[in-house]
Amino acid sequence: MARIEPLAPGDLWPPDITGLVPGNDCTDHVYRFDAAVPGPHVLVNALMHGNEVCGAVAVATLLRAGIRPCRGSLTFSFANVEAFNHLDPQFPVLSRYMDEDMNRVWAPDILAGSGDSIERRRARSLWPLFAEADFLLDLHSMQHDTIPLMLAGRSARGRALAGRLGMPGFVVMDGGHAGGLRLIDHPRFTDGADGPVALLAECGRHQDRSSARTALAVTARFLAVTGAVATTALSPWLPSAEPPPPRFVEVTETVTVCSEQFRFLQDFKGMDIIPRAGTGFAVDAGRLLRTPHDDCVMIMPARVPMRGQTAVRLGRFRS
Numbered sequence: 440m441a442r443i444e445p446l447a448p449g450d451l452w453p454p455d456i457t458g459l460v461p462g463n464d465c466t467d468h469v470y471r472f473d474a475a476v477p478g479p480h481v482l483v484n485a486l487m488h489g490n491e492v493c494g495a496v497a498v499a500t501l502l503r504a505g506i507r508p509c510r511g512s513l514t515f516s517f518a519n520v521e522a523f524n525h526l527d528p529q530f531p532v533l534s535r536y537m538d539e540d541m542n543r544v545w546a547p548d549i550l551a552g553s554g555d556s557i558e559r560r561r562a563r564s565l566w567p568l569f570a571e572a573d574f575l576l577d578l579h580s581m582q583h584d585t586i587p588l589m590l591a592g593r594s595a596r597g598r599a600l601a602g603r604l605g606m607p608g609f610v611v612m613d614g615g616h617a618g619g620l621r622l623i624d625h626p627r628f629t630d631g632a633d634g635p636v637a638l639l640a641e642c643g644r645h646q647d648r649s650s651a652r653t654a655l656a657v658t659a660r661f662l663a664v665t666g667a668v669a670t671t672a673l674s675p676w677l678p679s680a681e682p683p684p685p686r687f688v689e690v691t692e693t694v695t696v697c698s699e700q701f702r703f704l705q706d707f708k709g710m711d712i713i714p715r716a717g718t719g720f721a722v723d724a725g726r727l728l729r730t731p732h733d734d735c736v737m738i739m740p741a742r743v744p745m746r747g748q749t750a751v752r753l754g755r756f757r758s
């Protein structure tokens with residue numbers, strides 16, 4: 440079972456993100472560096488969710504190591520610092536956000552609109568920067584899935600970049616959530632045949648130390664593959680050999696919670712495979728929900744399913 444209880448001594452604890460050497464961007468908790476040689480703008484974001492600290496460990500580690508771009512621009516950002524600063528080790532899950540989920544506010548009309556929340560204000564302050572990124576990696580962790588995943592959205596270019604990275608070993612091609620657009624779903628990163636690319640890495644469970652190691656390795660690989668940073672500078676975190684091609688999972692259905700009575704029929708851990716089509720996997724509003732096809736992959740089942748939010752994504756492996 441995933442845990443709602445306090446962080447334990449052996450868990451991944453929130454890192455210190457103070458005292459980092461500033462870059463040349465004046466937005467708070469944003470660190471931008473420009474190389475003398477022109478090239479793409481590569482951006483790595485952490486803390487879209489305040490309790491997902493593995494990305495913050497990775498970014499703080501790379502900043503403290505003095506990682507700089509060899510061409511173009513490199514930006515590291517910490518998004519929901521307000522929620523992170525409120526992280527109570529007794530109840531870490533409560534610091535996912537302050538007012539609303541920050542990874543559901545990236546629709547252009549919300550960014551341009553007048554609706555107010557702590558998360559919308561921060562998203563509006565970060566968007567001009569994100570809107571300049573050619574390659575963007577958004578670092579997250581999960582409630583109780585231990586298998587790291589790259590979420591590539593629906594775009595061919597997202598899928599292609601995730602394939603080149605090869606880390607982590609699974610790439611999920613999905614269309615997001617009914618609850619609102621994620622950063623990687625912003626039309627800038629999805630529309631048209633060509634253009635900027637954004638990926639979302641789910642690095643493991645929130646409280647696992649291995650999630651921070653995964654976040655560091657995936658980020659190092661991303662910086663190497665995009666050509667932003669010299670591989671020699673990244674060698675402490677890069678894999679020793681070229682990773683094999685990842686496995687691709689296409690989301691066939693996103694299940695949204697309809698009622699307070701939603702419950703799963705099993706304690707799915709994530710990436711569980713249900714062999715037979717028509718197998719019941721959950722009950723919602725008195726209705727049995729069944730798998731739509733054989734070999735149905737249960738992707739990121741919610742630990743606490745909430746009405747209007749995604750309960751689970753169903754998918755199938757693609758060659």
Ligand SMILES: [Zn+2]
Pocket residue numbers: 487488491542579580
């Ligand atoms: Zn997240």
